[in-house]
Amino acid sequence: MAESAPAVRELIRSVEQDMRNALTSLWGQSTNLPSMTLLGKGEAAVAQLWRSIRSAPFTFLATLCTVSLTFSLVAVFFLLTSNLSSSIVVSQQSLRIRVFLKDGASESEMKQLQAVLEQQSFTESARFISADAALDEFEVMLGSHSAFADGLSRDNPLPQSIELTLREGTDIRQAAAQIETLDDVDAFSQFVFYPQQSAQRLEELLALFQQGVLFATFGLLAVAALLVGSASKLAIYAHRDEVEILKLMGASVRRIVTPYMLEGVVQGLLGAMVGCGVAYLIYMLCADSVAQSSMLSLLFPSFHYLSVFTVVALLLVAAAVSALASLFSVRGLVREQ
Amino acid sequence: MIHFRNVIKRYPPKEVALDGVDIRIAEGEFVFVAGASGAGKSTLLRLIYGKERASTGEVVVAGRNLATGDAAHIAALRRSIGIVFQDYRLLTRRSVLENVTLALELQGIPMAVRRRLGMEMLELIGLSERADALPPALSGGEQQRVAVARALIHRPKLLLADEPTGNLDVKMTKAIFDLLLAAHSAGVTVLAATHNLSIIEELNLRTIVLDKGKVLGDFARPSRVE
Numbered sequence: 223m224a225e226s227a228p229a230v231r232e233l234i235r236s237v238e239q240d241m242r243n244a245l246t247s248l249w250g251q252s253t254n255l256p257s258m259t260l261l262g263k264g265e266a267a268v269a270q271l272w273r274s275i276r277s278a279p280f281t282f283l284a285t286l287c288t289v290s291l292t293f294s295l296v297a298v299f300f301l302l303t304s305n306l307s308s309s310i311v312v313s314q315q316s317l318r319i320r321v322f323l324k325d326g327a328s329e330s331e332m333k334q335l336q337a338v339l340e341q342q343s344f345t346e347s348a349r350f351i352s353a354d355a356a357l358d359e360f361e362v363m364l365g366s367h368s369a370f371a372d373g374l375s376r377d378n379p380l381p382q383s384i385e386l387t388l389r390e391g392t393d394i395r396q397a398a399a400q401i402e403t404l405d406d407v408d409a410f411s412q413f414v415f416y417p418q419q420s421a422q423r424l425e426e427l428l429a430l431f432q433q434g435v436l437f438a439t440f441g442l443l444a445v446a447a448l449l450v451g452s453a454s455k456l457a458i459y460a461h462r463d464e465v466e467i468l469k470l471m472g473a474s475v476r477r478i479v480t481p482y483m484l485e486g487v488v489q490g491l492l493g494a495m496v497g498c499g500v501a502y503l504i505y506m507l508c509a510d511s512v513a514q515s516s517m518l519s520l521l522f523p524s525f526h527y528l529s530v531f532t533v534v535a536l537l538l539v540a541a542a543v544s545a546l547a548s549l550f551s552v553r554g555l556v557r558e559q
Numbered sequence: 560m561i562h563f564r565n566v567i568k569r570y571p572p573k574e575v576a577l578d579g580v581d582i583r584i585a586e587g588e589f590v591f592v593a594g595a596s597g598a599g600k601s602t603l604l605r606l607i608y609g610k611e612r613a614s615t616g617e618v619v620v621a622g623r624n625l626a627t628g629d630a631a632h633i634a635a636l637r638r639s640i641g642i643v644f645q646d647y648r649l650l651t652r653r654s655v656l657e658n659v660t661l662a663l664e665l666q667g668i669p670m671a672v673r674r675r676l677g678m679e680m681l682e683l684i685g686l687s688e689r690a691d692a693l694p695p696a697l698s699g700g701e702q703q704r705v706a707v708a709r710a711l712i713h714r715p716k717l718l719l720a721d722e723p724t725g726n727l728d729v730k731m732t733k734a735i736f737d738l739l740l741a742a743h744s745a746g747v748t749v750l751a752a753t754h755n756l757s758i759i760e761e762l763n764l765r766t767i768v769l770d771k772g773k774v775l776g777d778f779a780r781p782s783r784v785e
Contacts, residue, residue: 239744240741241683241737241738241740241741242741242742242744242745244679244682244683244741245683245711245741245742245745246745248676248679248683248712249714249745251675251676251679252676252712252714255663255666255668255672256668256669256672257667257668257669258667258668258669258670259669262669262670263667265670266664266670273653277652463650463651464650464652466648467648467649467650468650468661468665469634470608470610470637470642470644470648471637471638471642471661471662471665472634472635472636472637472638472639472662472665473634473665474631474634475630477665
């Protein structure tokens with residue numbers, strides 16, 4: 223201060239007077255101010271999200287790439303496991319129940335029984351197999367050894383039967399048990415047959431497979447959460463100054479965390495969309511090869527893309543995992559400061 | 560407004576930043592905290608806005624004991640006061656206007672109202688034409704004026720200023736203190752840490768002098784502080 227003290231004081235006093243009046247006027251307008259509406263809060267969060275993306279686009283992209291890569295692996299894993307699971311289910315569906323008719327059952331009795339069986343809720347179709355047709359099937363089954371069946375053709379001992387194809391998702395053992403309780407079956411049939419051992423093995427295999435998939439899914443999601451969490455931590459570290467200033471200004475933890483959680487949701491959704499896209503690309507590239515390869519079509523008899531349910535679940539899980547990863551990263555940073 | 564009772568602040572392993580500080584600052588006062596670098600000025604301010612906690616003793620601000628307050632309590636206190644930092648601490652990715660209105664945003668005031676009040680505040684500090692600029696585009700003096708405006712816009716009861724003119728020239732120092740004095744004369748309690756003895760001498764207001772964490776003197780109207 224080069225000027226003399228009284229002169230400076232005088233100058234300050236006059237400026238101070240003007241400023242005080244201006245401040246008082248401004249503060250006068252600051253009483254009873256309205257609060258932000260929910261829509262306003264939403265707009266502010268979106269604006270903050272957009273600002274965050276714009277201010278650190280490379281960090282956002284790097285995190286998005288990590289999330290996309292992670293959820294591409296998850297989506298491809300689901301593509302494989304859902305098709306493998308379907309192949310077991312298809313094998314289960316191929317199992318049939320046969321109701322063998324009593325010797326000498328008349329055509330009207332056979333038709334009556336067929337009608338009763340078709341009416342059952344679990345029945346997809348009921349096909350009559352005559353003794354001759356049964357012999358033909360037997361010969362086909364024997365293949366190169368069909369000569370063994372030659373002696374049977376003169377006096378065919380095979381009984382007539384009705385073969386039931388079951389609806390999807392039907393428990394073959396329960397269906398067979400239910401059929402055995404029907405009066406008409408009791409009256410016109412010798413016995414009810416289904417491949418009990420195969421059904422049991424397939425059921426056990428499916429249960430084991432589903433448990434394995436569930437376990438692997440949790441493991442994979444935990445790894446995904448770790449990867450996304452690390453990426454989020456790095457991304458949020460780029461905003462550490464902003465987080466610290468907001469905290470110093472008295473922002474609540476929720477106020478600081480919300481925009482970053484929203485960013486996590488966006489990254490999770492976009493990452494899962496990319497992941498589903500990658501899985502679709504793989505599906506498109508492999509579908510023809512699977513159909514043409516006899517070995518692969520045995521493994522994947524109905525090669526299909528992810529179900530709508532799986533895609534929606536993947537999007538939601540990705541959004542939740544990314545949001546939680548962001549939440550924990552920011553909370554950690556807020557606590558550190 | 561502020562009451563320190565035998566406050567000691569230690570930093571591990573053995574550094575003592577404040578050593579048995581007892582001070583009381585009443586509502587509406589303008590108080591300088593003076594001392595050389597490392598005297599404990601910034602630590603004293605950080606204890607007041609809850610950035611640090613006292614190792615022993617009691618810090619009471621606006622009737623609240625900060626030793627027992629939780630994070631929400633500290634956040635609420637910070638929203639009710641204004642803080643000016645030596646290094647400005649402006650949000651570099653937000654415009655000048657958004658920086659000035661940050662305290663209002665944290666209070667949940669709608670954007671249109673914030674914008675109106677913010678523009679008035681910028682008019683007052685002579686930066687209305689830089690409303691949309693980003694802080695790095697401003698000079699040091701302009702950034703500090705923005706920081707003071709941000710600290711004042713929500714009518715704080717208490718304004719803490721940590722070396723508010725540390726790196727500024729005489730003209731900018733005067734502009735900043737004009738604002739602080741205007742706020743004080745409008746009823747705001749001001750506590751400013753500074754090592755600028757000439758401004759203390761010129762304004763001749765209450766001054767607490769710290770040295771190595773101890774209160775060396777508390778001068779009601781220092782005509783000269785050595």
